Amino acid sequence: METITNSKDNTYIWLAEKGTYDLKQQLGQMVDIVSVKPDTLVLPYGILSFKKVPVVLKSKVNYASGYDALYGVKIRPDSVKIIGAEQEISKIDFVETIPFDLNEVKTNINEIVSLELLNASERLKLSEENIKITAEVEKFTEGTFEIPITILNIPNNVELNYFPKHIKVVYYLSLKDYKNIKVNDFRVECNYNDISKTEKSFFVPKLIVSSDKVKSARMKQNKVEYIFIK
Template sequence: MLNSLQTKLGQSVKSKKLNVFGLFFLLAFLILVITKLSDTYVETIPFKIQYKNLPDKNIITLDSIPSVNVTVSTHGFKLLSYYFQNKNYQLDFEKNTFIKDNNYVWIADQGIYDIKQHLGNNVDVISVKPDTLIFPFGTLSVKKVPIILKSEINFALGYDTLNGFEITPDSVNIIGAQKEIDTINYVETKPFNLENVKTNINSNLGLEFSNSSDKLKLSESSIHIIAQVEKFTEGTFDVPISILNLPNTIELNYFPKQIKVSYYVSLNNYKDVKPTDFIIECDYSDVLKSGQSFFKPKLIVNSTQVKSARMKQNKVEYIIK
């Protein structure tokens, strides 16, 4: 038991000695760091250029954003702080550039004051490389193009929309350099997919423009889409055939005398559709030109309430008496 007590006392003394040693080691290390950070160093700091006060009508046509390397002299604490700061330099196009041959020109000597302001006090700027930056620019143009609805919409059985889909606005202005917008003829919406639709559609939808240059802008970012969805049914009528451009000197017999027409209409408007809303015409001058021995009938629908219609027969035989 006495041996065990002696062992524990020895371990305790050693542990305290280690703790004291660790504390002094940490203090020595901190003093060393503070001493080193108090010294003056020369370092080169890269800054990415950000555009400021660029006229709205102009656009920089560089493929990548340039940067400048600023060599500074300052104490270590200041340099350490730059590792946690946003390394961007806002280039003021109104104050620090001039125009030459459709280029904005920035000279370090003119912008060094802003760089010093950005770096703060107790910092000496030794050099800025490159000392000149060239920014080619183009004048923005505007082109109006249609918006194409990119959709896959499947209606429930017996349902449809009479007037289709209405999108607002139906066109958009593309703003950018002339040579870039010349290649764009339309803008698509983001995919709009619906299944088993039975109710009216009323939704906002974004525009798909991510594959285009990031230098181009759209006057609109989204569109509004609406559609009135109704229950639909099919109806049929026997419609008589009219012969056009038949000379008075010619008498002919044709058959059939009428053709069955099926049409698709909303259930609410079914009773409003009449046989007189449909006309079937056969043009004698067409068979003279083609030399065919039969007519190709044409269906004319005079009702906006009919979504679609088709004839059950597409040939009319005739003989000249």
């Protein structure tokens, strides 16, 4: 069949006036072609390619009071391949799931959720149409410790006093791990270098948590005042 190639727009244009003979050859001599409508076909084309992009979970998961997931919601696979014309897939940086909401969650999450390509050509394909969403849901609780403050990098010729000497830390973790958490899993540090060349009259303490069993932790105080001793 006769075609016109438009390389700028990546299209083939088929014209009936030039392609009717080829049609008749394929249909056979017993068929008489009177007319062809439409008389022009515009066929887009492109170099078939693929691109790996991350999956974005479009969800709202609300846990019941006293429940949570230590490691949050996991998705598998966390990325997929988009297959299609190179020009089209180059504009896509991620793929979203369909909206997925759960409320008052108390048990483990194990769901299959579909993916969608918003505002994309129907010619594009995904290597996976669905992903798996999982989460280990447990009972959670809070605990508190009084953590001693450590002052770092004090020069030998400098003496100072600071207050308070301890800061209360509130931490949040799975109930089953509560008895395994110790004071030594937390450190509160202040750095002399942070105030040595300033006129600040206080340190800003930094909380360091060494246990991966703690989902979150916070200090009840964010200033440590000090005075120099002459």
